[in-house]
Amino acid sequence: MSKHDKKLDLAARAAWMYYVAGETQQDIAEKLGVSRQVAQRLVALASEQGLVSVSVNHAVADCMTLAQQLQEKFSLAFCQVVPSGNVEGGGLQQMIAVAGAEVMAQTLKSEQPQIVAVGSGRTLRATINELPELDRPQHSCVSLIGAIASDGSCTRYDVPLWMAEKTQGRYFILPAPLYADSVDDRDLWCNHRIYRTVTEKAAQADIMFVGIGQVSPGCPLNADGFISDDEVTTLLADRVAAEMLGHFIGEEGERAATALDSRLTSVRLTAHTQRNIVAFAGGSEKHRAIAAVLKGGWISGLVTDEASARYALAASA
Structure with missing residues (x-):
């Protein structure tokens, strides 16, 4: 250079x-x-x-190199890495959000009708906030995760609605809580006609935008009351590192079986899928989570920061 x-x-x-x-x-x-x-x-x-x-x-040359290395190492179809230096917290999230919004816009600007399935997470929400207003009523935004709290209110996990407002397109909510109260309760939610209609539509999605959650005390699922402190302790003892749509993933990228699985209502995820699944995540608190998701082949595209990229490459060396 x-x-x-x-x-x-x-x-x-x-x-x-x-x-x-x-x-x-x-x-x-x-x-x-x-x-x-x-x-x-x-x-x-x-x-x-x-x-x-x-x-x-x-584009910063080191970031371009890291993106290429991640693509090759983890068989990604797409990767973008933003320079992080020593930036953390809201500043770093904003950098990922700005870069991620450009990635989202490439799909959403299409004149052809698109079915866009959307997960949850603070970074994903920040990314959608950075999207320009788009007049694309032909697009459909489909939720991949239940946004109903135990008291019947909608939660901050209702991220797809934000995207639908940006595109002026149709929005399909997944009518269920993230975790049902019991196995029988989950069966009632998941056998409802509207639930089946929405999950079938999600299965036809042209692209899926998701976040990657870490598992730690005070992590979003814990802070928002979806999992208890004791459940966090158990998950960490079982070396669980990541969470996507309520699915837990171990340090080596394997799907981690937990007691919560029988009550989970989210759209099902599978590793090494041929589906177009793009994740947005970064920051030191998510290093282990991002590395685990990449190891397991859970995504086809990633927008992250250079420190997270270096960690994932080193963890898989």
Whole structure:
């Protein structure tokens, strides 16, 4: 790589941090290991060289290499890696969301009617928030996960509705709680005519957008009351690392059998599927989860950050 290309790479990193993650120039200087004056010049260079419009148009070389390595290692059809540096939390989620929205828009801008199946998760919701308003009433958004809480209210897991509002398309809710109260209760939910209609439509989806959840104390499923502290402890003792649509996945990518399976109402997932399943996830708290999902071949596409990419490659070496 030439000296000029290296400088553009550094400017692109600074642009991601400044324009997307909302970092200050002092933050950028500390994380890139340069002076504040150099950080200021890098941000200015990114603008001068046309790297920044509404999005950052220059792909960082290291991130491109990591994306290619992930594709080859885990047989992905698609992968995009955003530069993370030492950015974490909301800033990193925003970077993944901006990149992920561009990926989603490629499907949603199609004039041909699309059936888009959507899962849940905070990163997925943030990604949909970054989508432009699209006039595509011919598209259908189908939920892959129940969004009904135990008291009958809709939960924050009702992410597909947000996408339907962006596209002005039809929205099909999965009429069930994530976990039913009992096995008999699950059978009642899953044998309902509308439930069967929606899951059949989900099976015909052209693409599936999903999040990857980690399993740890205070993780979203635990914080939102879907699994108890004791259940988290049991899952961790069984080396469960990830969760997708309420399905638990072990550290080596295997489907982990749990006591919750008999009450799960989500659309069924299978590993090494030929379906087009794109996941959006990143951050140090999700390193083990992302690596497990990749090892198990649960997805065909991924938008993540470079630290998560490096972890997954090292974990599978």
